[in-house]
Amino acid sequence: MSFEIDAPKICEQLEGTDRQQKTRALAGLRELCQNAPKNVSTEDIAEVFDQLYLHLLKAYDDRFESVRDHAVQAVDAFLQLLPPMDFHLLNVVSTLAERMGKAETVEPSEEIRLLYIAQLHLMVRKYAQMGNVGVFRECYPQVVKVLIKSIKDDYPLVQREGCGTLVDLAKVANTQELRPFCESLAVALYGMLNHKHAQARISAVEAIGRISLHFDASGESMRRLFSEISPLLMDSMPLVRREVGQVGVLMCLELPDRYSFFERILPMILCCLKDDSPEVVKDISGKWLLCGKQYFFENEAELSQQEISDPPVENYPKNVMRPTIGCRGLVQRALRLLQLITRETGDWKDNVRLHSLKLLYQFVLHAEAAMTPKFFEIYGDVAHACIDPVAEVSAEAAKAADLMGRLLAYDAWIEHGFNGLERNARESYMRCFYHMFTASLGGNYEQLMRLAQLLRSVDYSHTLKPGFQKYILKLLHTVLEKSLKINAGQEELMELYECVYVACIKVMALSHSLTGGRNEDVEFGQTLIGKIMGLEQVSEAKLHERWFHLALKDVDNLDATLEDNAEPVMLLDGLINICLIRATYISDLIEKVKVVFEHCCDSAQVKVFSSLSVASLLWSQTVDIEREQSTQLLSHFVSEVVEPYLTWKAGSSAEAMRSLAMATLCALAQGAEEEAVEVLPALAKHMPSLLEDRNVTTRHYAVKAVVYFRGMSVEDLKPLAYSTMQRMDDPSAGIRSLAALAVGKLKPKFKSESEEGSGGEREVWETFVKRAMDLLLLYHESPEKDIRAAVEVTLKELVPPYQEAWEERYQRARAMCQNKDQLDGLYKKVTVAEDPSQQATSSHLDPLLS
Template sequence: MTLEIDTQKICDQLEGTDRRQKTKALEELRELLENTAVSTEEMAASFDELYLHLLKSYDDRFESVRGQAVQTVNAFLKRLPPMDFHLLNVVSTLAERMGKAETVEPSEEIRLIYIGQLHLMICQYAKMGNVGVFRECYPQVTKILIKSIKDDYPLVQREGCATFVDLAKVADTQELRPFTESLAVALYGMLNHKHAPARISAVEAIGRLSLHMDASGDGMRRLFNEVSPLLMDTMPLVRREVGQMGILMLLELLDRYSFFERILPLVLCCLKDDSPEVLSHIYPQWLKCGELYYEENEAELSKQEISDLPVENYPENVKRPTIGCRGLVQRSLRLLTLITRETSDWKDNVRLHALKLLYQFVLHAESAMTAKFFEIYGDLAHVCIDPVAEVAAEAAKVSDLLGRLLMYDAWIDHGFDGLERNARESYMRCFYYMFTSALGGTYEQLNKIAKLLRSTDYSHTLKPGFQEYILKLLDTVLDKSLKINAGQEELQELYESVYVSGIKVNALQHSLSEDVSQGKLLIERIAKLEQISVGKLHERWFHLALLDVENLDASLEDTAEPVMLLDGLINICHLRAPYMADLIKKVLLVFEHCCDSAHVKVFSSLSMASLIWSETMGIEREQSTQVLAEFVTQIVEPYLTWKAGSSAEAMRSLAMATLCALAQGAESEAVEVLPSLAKHMPSLLEDRNVTTRHYAIKAVVYFRGMSVEDLKPLAYATMQRMDDPSAGIRSLAALAVGKLKPKFKEDSEEESQHEKEVWESFVKRAMDLLLLYHESPEKDIKAAVERTLKELAQSHPEAWEERYKRALAMVQKKDKLSELYEKLTIKDEANEVTES
């Protein structure tokens, strides 16, 4: 078919003013070009006659005409061979419409068509291998691209980026380089675009641009600084494009060896990305980068490959990078400084990003970065206690990996040095993660750690997080002790230090109301290794921990570390014979020098520990009695006498509580020790502090084996407590009266009879009072009275008959009393029948 184009008619129509006529003419011409086969010569001849009118229509006042004009020219360009003449004319026209500082073309859609036409020409000319014709119009093309990249319409921006990408793929670097800086500045402005596709297009364009930039200037440095923040973009595809840019530079950038330290982060970050689509896209290409590097450095890397085996404790479920990929990273160790600097950034996401990058760096660098450990130790330690849990967890992963991959003998001394110089939780955590994951650990090193943790800088800390990791590290020491060659004496010395460190930390945890289960498990584990009970372990080494409780000769509050340590040790290990003398000395120091709150705290713990005296003392009764007597004489008795003041009142109450606890916890020993304290009881039973009276009335029943003369003041003081303001004490007093039993003299019958008469007198007095209280409306005291009257009626039947008859004549409710009498009598008879 022959192409029949009436060029004159079309020209006349385009010169007219009728919009519909011009639009129709252009549409018909475009359709004719697209649907008719024609020779190149005929096509070129028609275009030569029409191009001036077509290009002039780019400036038509009607938008539809301008749009059809561009589309028609596109139809010509798609079928014409590349010619400088056509290219220059079209580009010049586009530059007039889109290459100026001001926006000439008001329509966003038309601007999109304009930049699309430039893109078309670049693609067409590239196909024909004739892109060199662009060299004369690069200034105009650059202006068009910059204007499109800065356009307000996102589609125009993205098309501008795509156009440049295709141009950069085929352009000569020397010809394009003069324009790269201005293009780069325009593209940087798109990196913060609110639309993710726009950011992706910009990164792709910048990646291509980097291949043509001057590596000797500041342009490349700025390029990395501008793009790097997008590694933390919220959209995975943006992060992936940044990684793709790094891959492109590693494969094609001529001067890439000079920029490995800046390029590698772009790729390594994607290898630790949370999104699978990022990792799956970048990882295969990263392997290609490694292959290329291996090919370029085969002579060196092939030798290394011969003995290139992974460490024994290589992290599970982690694939080891290829030797080429590792070689890429290992030649860029200076990158560490840049990474660790970011771990102290004030932004949470920046710190997290830096740690993920550091993980990949360590994974690839392996033992090659051992010498650099001292440079990152401090920064990594600091971020191990980051307030953001996710950041701290990532720091722990990095530390764990360092312990596995670095050469143990080369870093361990520096690790110790860090702990010795910086007794902080941060260094402790970092060292713990590394040391636990490492395979090494000699006896000397384990002993050194245990002794270091035993020092006051560590084991006396009041920070719960610090305490937790001290115990964890001690547990690791025990783990590693099972794998070393050491004698029994050496191991015992090691376990001794671990015990002292652990028990002190555990004691402080108790005083701080923290969970003490971790410390208890550690102590139980030491006991198992030593093949003894926990109690015996305390008896063996507790005194060593007690020696470290220092500076008690000062006015310390209950929250002071020495007081809290002593208090915790008492609560954790209780009272045991081997260290009682040392413990009493420490307690006396507290009572002599420390503040009232410290006295109360320690005394309260002693009281609680006294409840299980017979369980923890672990010695013969006679020896236990001696220890108890010493403890009561030095610790308890001085505070049983009345002294003025609220502090003295509190201590008196605690002393009475301790005495009561001892009477219950060491019942058999207390029988011999308590009588010597009877002289204090009457005043204690009348103390104005209800707590003191409460403990005193509870302790009264344990005063046994005393003569009538010694017991009499105590008995009458007890009986008076049935008038106490406190209902609870009245009930206890009613019960206690029936349990008081003297020991009568057997030497002389006359004296024995006299004592029995004296005690009978007390019993009658007590019965009178009990019968009086039986009329009380209080159920508790009434029940206590009945219980005590039953005991007294059985032990003193004649006195009971006498006091009953006396009371029957005096009371108003005789029926109630008779009922009580019958009740007690019936029970007594029933008991007699049962016994017989």
């Protein structure tokens, strides 16, 4: 069947000026080619095309866009049917070069420019399919001009089609023929790497990868290629990152001089193995195995021997597949790159730091023990990354350090790890060492002891940085855990636990002082103390009594004008709050406190005294010794620490210390009630002035403490009693109520009736009781509910033993009272037996004095 067409007529139509006539003719040609019979001979088609091609190609320059459009499509239809011929190729390419290969944009239509480059792509595919791509050698200059113009086009579809054309051409082109043009093509493609469309970036990366196989390895082209394409490993689009990984795989498999460039190729692949997108990881992982397989095949003699002596790693991370020996071999030959990778962990861009750490993780995973010698070079960089302000970056650094601890040769890196800690008492080295040491299987007694002593030292355990404190405690926990797996005697283990205890308690103390109370670090430290208690089989109290004095010895340099935020002051303050007061170290504690009171600033003195006051409340619980010895210790403590500050001195600082001394005395009276009975009478001489002190807090604690002065004679108690009674007229309502309650609690120790002067004592005290009753009745008329309630409670204490005096004072008061009904009601309440409701009132008020 023939390919019949009236070629002269069509030529005449194409030569005309009628646009519609030309478009109809071109459309007819396209349809004729598309509907051509299968058995039509190519000679017939070629004969027709030979008659028409000049007019068809001339139509590429027609002033009407629709004519140009139909002309390109008509030529496409002919090219689909024609065999690859140099003649046709050269003519079409020359025309395309005229339309798209010039510096200026000749073709204004974006759609037609797309048709032009698509036509070139069609010829590349067709000629490549027939194995005759060599015909392009004569027109490479023109083809490259068209490709470069398309790559730089403003229309993204044209750019992508140009990249696709270049990819297909590079797949089949002869390297020697294409190489002279690779540099200019690559430069054009680099401009697309920052394109706003992800698909355009993907197309550019794919094209760069393909032409890289034709580069001259001895030039600078490859170096620039890697520097241009590597940033796309951090692209926001997973498909772009995957394409970079695929280019890396392509180079690893097909680049002629790949062995020279493994150090630059491998990061492109390894980064994708740690990508955030599971699809990227899955796709590149499979292709990475092919790279390893090929490398193993190419180096089988060497790697097969290594495979025989390649036991499984005992401490390998869970849920992580171990790379094949070929993949590991590839990475192990590129370890020189490690220093460059870790250098980027200090970059100012967050994503660069994160990217470099993910790459480091993959290097460690593949290199395993072979990377151990490089630890000396990268220790500082990894340590710095562990304290990165960006949580995601520091977490990735921790993962890399953990993996190094598992896979690097322990005996080879541990000494350098210790040296880093000893030379650099910083949180960064501490964190890195913690992750490595905890993950490793190593650790003998000498190493654990060396670490515990290091953490106990001033440089570490005396730090005021919360993050540093946290990791000291975590590392101490690791020491305790590893101590369960070592061979050591009981005495050796006790010495180790002693170091751990002292370091732990000091860190807890400083952390407590920094936050003003218990926090997460203090609670975690408490769990460590609990572990030591379990290992030593002792109670917490016994543990503190055994070793706390060692921590107290480390509180040094207190003989200076230190503020309350100075490290020695904070350490002492924290130790007091956490371990309280105990018999075994109370003498040492008193000496430290006296140094603070003598040399440190007012704020430091107040801070320490305040903590002593709180700790004194628990005296009976913490000073667990016989009564007689406890009384002696209490007397010594009061005389050395409290009594010197009970006397009046001028100045606001002395006033604050006096107030705290009174608070401490009050706390001791409550916390050591039995011992206080014997110790407090010696301090009675100070109480009248303290009860009248200008500071309301001092008066408050003095009134609360006065009720604990028991077993005193009337003569000794009388000044305290009258001073307390005067406080019922205090400006502070709270003190007035406390004083009203306290008056009823004061009870002297009378002489026996057989002793001389016993009657006089009772008369003296009854006189005080009468005056007290008068005042109480007076204050019962007050509108304040608290004072009236306190009066009722106190009268119930005073009336039973002094019934006659009460009747007398009641009648006297009733004669002068305005509200007799209220007074009569009070009389009935205090002179009859208490009912449950009255008991409730009493129990409600008693805590005011506790």
